[in-house]
Amino acid sequence: MEEIKLQEFLNNIYRNRIGKKEIKAVERVLKKGRLSYYTSQEVKKFEQNFAEYLGCKYAIAVTSGTAALHMSLNALEIGHKDEVIIPAFTHIAVPLSILYQGGMITFADINPYDYSINVEEIENKITESTKAIIVVHSFGQPAEITRIKKLAKKHGIKVIEDCSHSHGAEISGKKVGSIGDVGCFSFQESKIMTTGGEGGMIVTNDQEIAKKCRERIYLGEDLLTYGYRMDSIRAAIGNAQLEKLDQIIKKRREIADVYARNLPGFLDKPKVNKTVKCVFNTYPCQVVNKKVRDRLISGLQKKKIPVEAYIDKPLNKFKVIQKRTDFVTNSSEKFKNSEIACNRVVLLPVFPSLNRNQIEILIKRIKEEFSSLPREYFHFSQCTLP
Ligand SMILES: Cc1ncc(COP(=O)(O)O)c(C=O)c1O
CATH class of the missing domain: 3.90.1150.10 (Aspartate Aminotransferase, domain 1)
Structure with a gap:
């Protein structure tokens, strides 16, 4: 039995994730008929709630974790010949986001104990051209971000935390995503919380990075921009999931x-x-x-x-x-x-x-x-x- x-x-495992709260939230948004960032408060509310949950000043909701990584590198102005150090054992979205910017990928090995990037490996691979490190907190376990941040500071390198597996994980009471220069999250269906199948978030305490990300996800005339905006239905599901x-x-x-x-x-x-x-x-x-x-x-x-x-x-x-x-x-x-x-x-x-x-x-x-x-x-x- x-x-x-x-x-x-x-057989029903994915259906079990969405409950009455999420369904009600979607119904509420659909009945109002205001479905985008421009016409509804829902995305802004989700951004505020998520920033508050993480203890960060700014949050920018996007369409996916890949979009979050891409926009973070874009806001950090990673370009041709700029090197970004990443783990060799992680999701393909991580190196792809560097390729989108025309940057150079440098792979580093992981620790056998937490599956996250090894600090000594990073140190050995830093060159004059290294501009950023993407630290992935793999499988819900925080990486050695405090040591990595210290090392990055010494060399004037930016740190992006990929928290796609690790919503709510903490080190000394600080949530991952709030420790580096930028934090990226995926809300894809298989993640710890979802916005209904796809979705992502960028978080930062840096006003300039936040401004650049924001400017680049809404299509405009003056900049090379990207249509990575989140819609109200996803944000409503995100707000309901965040409560849980x-x-x-x-x-x-x-x-x-x-x-x-x-x-x-x-x-x-x-x-x-x-x-x-x-x-x-x-x-x-x-x-x-x-x-x-x-x-x-x-x-x-x-x-x-x-x-x-x-x-x-x-x-x-x-x-x-x-x-x-x-x-x-x-x-x-x-x-x-x-x-x-x-x-x-x-x-x-x-x-x-x-x-x-x-x-x-x-x-x-x-x-x-x-x-x-x-x-x-x-x-x-x-x-x-x-
Ligand atoms: C570590 C990591 N980074 C980035 C991504 C990309 O997220 P998305 O599928 O939302 O684009 C994933 C997706 O599984 C991931 O596991």
């Missing part, structure tokens, strides 16, 4: 806690830094090698258990990047920790509506699938544990 209920739940965000995070942290205490030893759990507040947009684990990982995931997915891998190779090996090596300072470098993560990571679901019983069934299914794997898989090892 529980198994059937779990299956029903998993702390509750959503609380639930996610509880689920992560159940995983931490109950997962079997063959899954190497994330080494969570106890001094920071993680929000777990997913729960990243590792197994011994790629062959085991791929079989485990495909077996579980066949049973409709929503576990997944992340990217299958470091970003410098993506075709879109390989075709543009003139825009990459180190396209053929090897990134050991990123390779390991690409080969071994298994992302476990952290949906706020999962109850303890359902998580226990998920863990049981993972154990069963693992024990059914052929033993010879365990002699095959592409890379050894760090």
